[in-house]
Amino acid sequence: QQQVKQSPQSLIVQKGGISIINCAYENTAFDYFPWYQQFPGKGPALLIAIRPDVSEKKEGRFTISFNKSAKQFSLHIMDSQPGDSATYFCAARVQGAQKLVFGQGTRLTINP
Amino acid sequence: GAGVSQTPSNKVTEKGKYVELRCDPISGHTALYWYRQSLGQGPEFLIYFQGTGAADDSGLPNDRFFAVRPEGSVSTLKIQRTERGDSAVYLCASSLGRNTDTQYFGPGTRLTVL
Numbered sequence: 001q002q003q004v005k006q007s008p009q010s011l012i013v014q015k016g017g018i019s020i021i022n023c024a025y026e027n028t029a030f031d032y033f034p035w036y037q038q039f040p041g042k043g044p045a046l047l048i049a050i051r052p053d054v055s056e057k058k059e060g061r062f063t064i065s066f067n068k069s070a071k072q073f074s075l076h077i078m079d080s081q082p083g084d085s086a087t088y089f090c091a092a093r094v095q096g097a098q099k100l101v102f103g104q105g106t107r108l109t110i111n112p
Numbered sequence: 113g114a115g116v117s118q119t120p121s122n123k124v125t126e127k128g129k130y131v132e133l134r135c136d137p138i139s140g141h142t143a144l145y146w147y148r149q150s151l152g153q154g155p156e157f158l159i160y161f162q163g164t165g166a167a168d169d170s171g172l173p174n175d176r177f178f179a180v181r182p183e184g185s186v187s188t189l190k191i192q193r194t195e196r197g198d199s200a201v202y203l204c205a206s207s208l209g210r211n212t213d214t215q216y217f218g219p220g221t222r223l224t225v226l
Contacts (some may be wrong), residue, residue, distance in 0.1 A: 006154075032213055043116070043203055043217030044155065089154045098143065098207075099168060100215065102154030 004092050006103030014111050019077040021106045023090035026071065031095035035064065035075045036102075038087045047088070048075070080110045114138070116218035118204050124224045125194055133189040133221045137206030144187050145205040145215060146179055147171075155203055161187060162210055194225045 005024045013019045023033075032051055036044035050057045050064040050073065057064045063076040077084055090103040117136040125131050137144050142163055147155035157171040161181045172178075176194075181187040191198055201222050205215040 034213070036217075041219065043205075043219050045217065046214050049213060091154075097168070098160045098162075098210070099145070099157040099171065100147075100155070101157070105152070105154050 004090055004101050004103040006090050006106060008106060009104065010107040010109070012109045012111060013080045015080065015082060017080050017110075019080045019084065019108055019110070020074055021088055021090070021108070022072065022074045023092075023103050024070075024072045025092055027092070027094065028071070029094045030092040030101075032093040033064070033066065033073050034091050034093075034100070035062075036089045036091060038089065038105075044089060077108075080108075082110045082112050084108060085110050116204055116206050116216055118202075118218040118221050120221060121219065122222045122224075124226065126226050127194060127196060129194050129225075131191050131194055131223065133191075133202050133223070135187045135189070135204030135206075135218060137185065137187070137204070138216055140208070141206035141216075142184065142209045143207040143212070143215075144181060145207075146187070146189050147203040147205065147217075149201045149203055149220070151200075158189070158202075191223075194223075196225050199223055199225045 034049035035047045037047045038044040048059050048062045061078045066073045087105045091100040119134045144161040146158040149155045159179050160168040164184045176192045178190045201220040203220045205217045207215045
């Protein structure tokens, strides 16, 4: 119930392509869904986040698509660049709680 | 402004020893979190402080793990009788307060138990 399942584990995309990472959850009490980006040796950094009352949120090249009925959400990176190569984590938080539940991560490689 | 800082960046210890990991949150942030990240995994929640008190310690794996935040700023995660399975990166995060969303993470402390 507390899990967030993330796929794929790793992804290779050509420069300029679209990177898509997916997450699924079971707990309908989740009310906040952030995506974090992590570079080697660094802590995760918030990239973009969404609440379940909207179906899409876009910030620059990054878009979250949210499907409440399917209990799925995804991160789309448009015009992917080599500098986007990192590990991406989806997460979720139960309404009223503070702790984040993270997915297993996706290692994204953008080939030049 | 300075972000979340953690010391040491690396800690190597022997099985059975005691270790302390320190976290300095962003100035003014009243909420502080500890997470543990094993190799190739996402961070796992350990404990959350609001001010000086531990508001949620449901993620601490057993009573060898303890954390304090006596003055509502710096926090120390303490691990007694370390085991090889405790080896991981320990991440600290802070946020502005109870009802704020964004958690800002530090670079972590890599703990290796030999």
